[in-house]
Amino acid sequence: MTATLAPASRDNLNAKVRGTHRRVKELESEPNRRNSFMPYVPVPGTPFVDLFGERLLMMSGYSYLGLSGDARVNEAAKRAVDMYGTGSHGVRALAGTTPLHEELETELAGFNGREAALVFSSGYAANVGTVGAICGPGDQVFIDKYDHASIVDGCQLSGATVTRFRHNDPEHLDRRLRDAPATGVRLVIVDSVYSMDGDIAPLPQLRKVCDDHGALLMVDEAHAMGVIGATGRGIEEHFNFEALADVKLGTLSKGIPSMGGWVAGTAEFIYHLRYAARPFLFSAALGAAQTGAALEAVRILDREAWRVARIQAESARFRSTISAAGMNTGASETAVVPLIIGTDLEAYDFATACRDEGIIGLPVVTPAVPVSTARLRIAITANHSPEILDEAARGFLRAAARCNLIGG
Numbered sequence: 001m002t003a004t005l006a007p008a009s010r011d012n013l014n015a016k017v018r019g020t021h022r023r024v025k026e027l028e029s030e031p032n033r034r035n036s037f038m039p040y041v042p043v044p045g046t047p048f049v050d051l052f053g054e055r056l057l058m059m060s061g062y063s064y065l066g067l068s069g070d071a072r073v074n075e076a077a078k079r080a081v082d083m084y085g086t087g088s089h090g091v092r093a094l095a096g097t098t099p100l101h102e103e104l105e106t107e108l109a110g111f112n113g114r115e116a117a118l119v120f121s122s123g124y125a126a127n128v129g130t131v132g133a134i135c136g137p138g139d140q141v142f143i144d145k146y147d148h149a150s151i152v153d154g155c156q157l158s159g160a161t162v163t164r165f166r167h168n169d170p171e172h173l174d175r176r177l178r179d180a181p182a183t184g185v186r187l188v189i190v191d192s193v194y195s196m197d198g199d200i201a202p203l204p205q206l207r208k209v210c211d212d213h214g215a216l217l218m219v220d221e222a223h224a225m226g227v228i229g230a231t232g233r234g235i236e237e238h239f240n241f242e243a244l245a246d247v248k249l250g251t252l253s254k255g256i257p258s259m260g261g262w263v264a265g266t267a268e269f270i271y272h273l274r275y276a277a278r279p280f281l282f283s284a285a286l287g288a289a290q291t292g293a294a295l296e297a298v299r300i301l302d303r304e305a306w307r308v309a310r311i312q313a314e315s316a317r318f319r320s321t322i323s324a325a326g327m328n329t330g331a332s333e334t335a336v337v338p339l340i341i342g343t344d345l346e347a348y349d350f351a352t353a354c355r356d357e358g359i360i361g362l363p364v365v366t367p368a369v370p371v372s373t374a375r376l377r378i379a380i381t382a383n384h385s386p387e388i389l390d391e392a393a394r395g396f397l398r399a400a401a402r403c404n405l406i407g408g
């Protein structure tokens with residue numbers, strides 16, 4: 001039995017291994033088209049990186065607030081390691097909780113205007129754990145077509161019935177909710193800011209639809225924290241607190257330059273999560289360096305709203321320069337500014353032309369985005385000064401002209 005099954009399994013696995021990301025392998029077959037897994041060395045306090053001895057302007061990084069490498073954040077991480085060591089001492093429910101975790105959770109709760117918060121070891125784990133703690137078999141989750149993969153995975157693992165609705169379309173959600181049986185928990189999940197398009201979920205309308213159907217609303221603030229809302233408090237602040245979410249969740253790996261995820265809500269709900277969210281309960285605590293760095297960065301965000309204002313002003317200016325010159329920035333209204341190009345190959349060629357201008361703009365291709373909408377996913381940070389962005393815009397436009405994407 002084993003003798004006949006084993007070779008077949010090996011062949012089947014080999015076929016999968018060979019097939020993995022065949023498209024990316026094809027696209028990156030020439031050295032000057034390589035874009036994934038490049039060993040960038042960030043230049044602290046700047047938006048530049050070194051790559052194979054060359055200094056390049058990074059335009060596709062995540063550190064929206066420009067705090068990666070900030071001396072205060074680095075010091076906080078070092079102090080935390082000196083105090084609590086490396087490693088995590090265990091899962092949070094057992095030996096893994098330190099006063100630093102509690103401090104970070106108190107800070108995140110306050111920042112988000114909620115009673116309590118819980119920190120996970122990644123944003124991915126926060127989504128998977130939270131969906132699974134809210135929904136199970138017999139319950140129903142309604143997700144936007146463009147929701148992040150961690151939400152999709154969380155829904156699938158939960159065993160709940162999953163229904164997708166059209167992107168940023170509250171009327172379609174309304175129909176989906178009307179058509180579904182009104183049993184169990186009904187949970188609607190959206191990204192506050194969509195990571196490939198930079199558009200914002202219509203929170204007030206979604207809230208109304210949820211209320212009409214007795215559904216809960218959960219928002220993923222991964223690309224919203226520190227980016228939208230006058231003081232970077234995310235989607236609720238963006239809409240002047242006209243509507244609130246039932247569950248607010250985010251990551252510490254983007255605007256906040258650390259690692260980890262967070263969920264904020266009522267004290268009772270957070271207590272439930274502590275015991276019901278499996279990626280929290282059965283995975284080691286967030287390390288001291290990450291916890292200390294995140295705590296310091298959230299406090300800086302709270303004090304330095306100018307960072308948020310700069311991101312918003314400069315993203316708008318960059319977007320209008322680029323789109324006025326004929327490039328397609330889609331529905332972007334945040335720091336994520338996609339340069340939508342067309343085929344996967346065209347996006348790769350454009351990225352190469354940008355590199356020749358000294359700019360890193362990383363391509364995102366199918367299946368991460370719909371066919372024929374391959375793009376460079378540009379992210380504006382507080383470290384991109386107006387002068388740097390003006391220079392970058394000129395570089396992008398020269399590259400686009402050389403690729404015949406716009407008129408020379």
Ligand SMILES: Cc1ncc(COP(=O)(O)O)c(C=O)c1O
Pocket residue numbers: 122123124125127148150191195220222223251252253259260261
């Ligand atoms: C919308 C969204 N949610 C969740 C995550 C996962 O966060 P993390 O990278 O901290 O695991 C990401 C990461 O890209 C994201 O874009």
